[in-house]
Amino acid sequence: MTVSSSTPASAPSAAGDSVASLPELVIDPSVFAPSAVSPETRAVNAGIVKALGAVPDRWVFPMALLRKLRLDGKGPFPLAPESPYASVEEIDGPHGPVALRIYTPPEPAKGVYLHIHGGGWCLGSARENDGLNHRLVERTGFAVVSVDYRLAPEAPWPAAPDDCEAAALWLVREGKARFGTEHFVIGGESAGANLSVATLLRLRDRHGLSPFRAANLNAGCYDLGLTPSARNWGDEPLVLNTRDINVFVGHYLREGGEVATPDISPLHGDLRGLPPALFTIGTRDALLDDTLFMAPRWLAAGNRAEIAVYPGGCHVFIGFPGSLADKALARIVAFLAAS
Template sequence: MTFADPSIFSDEAVAPETAALNADIIAKMTALPDLWAFPPELVRESRRQGRGIFPQQGRSPRAVVVEIEGRHGKVPVRIIAPDKPSGVYMHIHGGGWMFNQSDFQDETLEKIVAETGMACISVEYRLAPEHPFPAGPDDCEAAALWLVTEGVRRFGTDRFFIGGESAGATLSAVTLQRLRDRHGLTPFRGANLIAGCYDLGMTPSAHRFNRGKLILTTRDIALFVRAYIPAGIDLRSPDVSPLYGSLEGMPAALISVGTYDALMDDSVFMASRWQAAGREASLKLWPGGCHVFQGFAIPMAHAAFATEIAFFNAN
């Protein structure tokens, strides 16, 4: 593995638009009340009303929702599909396993449909703390099994991808390992993993993050994990922290993260382990990018999206 040019980590490598966005985010988040002073449902409702730090996306008028059977009951799966899909991207949203929902990124998924010809499905998995581990991973596993079983009949293709942002990237890696280990299945051609938390016990960059309230802090990570993982569960279990699992048989992966992200080491370590298992992994480090900077309208986010589209179309 050839590591990145060290200059990518310098402040001089950060584009002015990226630096301006970071300063604006820190100022806004510093002025906001403490997220953790409110009950989760109040935070969820605030985000549904567009009062979160990320720009709100409009809902797709052609999206449909199907409910599939899961271990804990029905699991809604949101589908945005062209007439004749060239593949299917199973998207798992982020939000610290506690927040957000499957229709928050309809505009982004519509762009993926337009640029790749694939259908996009997004999983409405159960959220902590009301539904702690393993409810979320169980729902994602059920959605993946539904896609494997029904995908060809419903979409006319078995060209499948999986991915997501932050907690969604974590759940994507867990789902890949579950399908292989529990069902003997390796159905996905590619994994699009954006700023995932792959070691819930915290990597050095997560443990020592010192850039202020730039989307995700060390305290945030600790409190998300506390809400998601019941006491007594080993944080190094691969089902919790997929960095510790076997990566044999994994699909090609695009692993992306900003250099100003508390979870930068998670992506660096995961890409190294992916390649050590003999699997294809491309690590993209974006200078000065905050946690899931792809959700903001800056040039670097457009470049990152183009990289994702190229990955989909090449596999």
């Protein structure tokens, strides 16, 4: 794993004086070595590639069918049983009702985690994240509010960030009365991490709000123009490959939108005034560069950041069983608990 520091360092100037420098982000290069990948992680990855490689071209099927298969437990990620903590309610959004899957802890909530699921802006649902969100409730004592935002291609950009913005504003208005706390954090996986940052920027720029104490950003896609790791990944079906990313982006932006717009590609945005963030990524993720580029930009904007890079971890590896996922989840829990 990597080590990160968000404490300003001092460096001698040419005149011999000490001058403040930007926080230093230290990444141990050994985590990228093939030898750093455990046999268990290799086996998990091999199983994923074998399973997905045996499936016909999934993009010949309608998106609605792919969504149903995921909800039937036939997607790439294991489907956990429904959480007994979960209930569903709807709030008003700019395009109609927005469903929220709310996980309520048995004891008074210590905080509220606004969760935004992944799936390339086209797939996925709050229900499919019951396993991870149930564990977060149990290990942090937080309530979780997971947003079932509208999906492309039926509802392309800006529908998804519009719905996420509405959910965040609902939490700001209702959170204290509903959960007994204003200790709010935000986060998500893949497209959900993208939407989490877009939501932070919208609340800051449109509403003058900074209600979240921390951001948990897992395997995010922060540049829809494709970073080098995404562009050069190729066809290997280790959860996500280059073609998948291009298909997702094409559906999400099918009605237009400039790729470099921060609402679409937050890597290009003004990141000042955002909360401390934990960036989690595996070295066998097509979106590796997105995190390696975004974490330093977060720091350079004057925000605290931690980065955790896991040897051999595939795209959103925390969704698969194994000790690597257990370690990452423990780091996430500790980060949220300390927020």
